[in-house]
Amino acid sequence: MNPTEKPPLCSRCGECCRKGGPALHREDLPLLRTPGGPDLADLVTLRAGEPALDQVRGRLEPLETEIVKLRGRDGAWTCLFFQEEGAACAIYAARPLECRVLSCQDTRDLERVYARDRLTRRDILPPGHPLLELIAEHEQRCPVSGFARLLESDAPEDRQGRAAMLGWDREVRLLVAEKSGMDPAILDFLFGRPLEQLAPALTAARRRT
Ligand code: SF4
Numbered sequence: 001m002n003p004t005e006k007p008p009l010c011s012r013c014g015e016c017c018r019k020g021g022p023a024l025h026r027e028d029l030p031l032l033r034t035p036g037g038p039d040l041a042d043l044v045t046l047r048a049g050e051p052a053l054d055q056v057r058g059r060l061e062p063l064e065t066e067i068v069k070l071r072g073r074d075g076a077w078t079c080l081f082f083q084e085e086g087a088a089c090a091i092y093a094a095r096p097l098e099c100r101v102l103s104c105q106d107t108r109d110l111e112r113v114y115a116r117d118r119l120t121r122r123d124i125l126p127p128g129h130p131l132l133e134l135i136a137e138h139e140q141r142c143p144v145s146g147f148a149r150l151l152e153s154d155a156p157e158d159r160q161g162r163a164a165m166l167g168w169d170r171e172v173r174l175l176v177a178e179k180s181g182m183d184p185a186i187l188d189f190l191f192g193r194p195l196e197q198l199a200p201a202l203t204a205a206r207r208r209t
Contacts, residue, residue, distance in 0.1 A: 021070025049144030
């Protein structure tokens with residue numbers, strides 16, 4: 001931006017917050033340890049292969065690598081921290097990088113940071129965290145792209161493969177919720193959204209291609 005230009009003003013229409021919470025970047029890591037900032041139960045992992053809205057291109061695209069973002073609320077993508085009254089942000093002082101740089105009138109700053117240094121679960125959980133191994137096993141047994149391929153087929157072995165993945169995906173969540181005593185909301189960060197929940201979006205994405 002030219003230094004003599006005034007930064008574009010935010011009209012606080014709330015449109016960007018309604019489109020979904022931001023993906024997190026390396027610069028956001030300290031916010032996860034800031035009192036009043038988001039915590040792990042406020043996050044959702046979108047795994048490789050999931051269709052996700054590219055905010056810069058404005059279209060749904062399958063993710064090449066996972067991203068971690070602020071979750072939505074009430075079954076929609078509207079950011080968990082968006083307050084309709086006054087179109088306010090409940091964590092304004094600790095809002096993530098994408099929210100700080102976004103201007104609807106000039107998206108160049110967002111475009112510069114958008115695909116850079118995105119955080120993954122491995123960046124967020126400390127090295128050696130006991131759940132990292134389970135997360136890796138879940139990725140191996142229940143990959144989104146593998147599940148999407150099985151959804152296309154009615155062959156008995158593919159139906160079986162699908163049922164096995166769905167079963168493992170369900171079991172691992174139940175096990176962690178039961179044994180760890182953690183807030184169950186954290187499961188969407190640890191393992192992404194349940195495969196069962198992803199199935200309609202994956203089927204629709206395959207039909208579009
Ligand atoms: S963190 Fe705040 S500014 Fe960012 S999308 Fe959520 S409500 Fe909007």
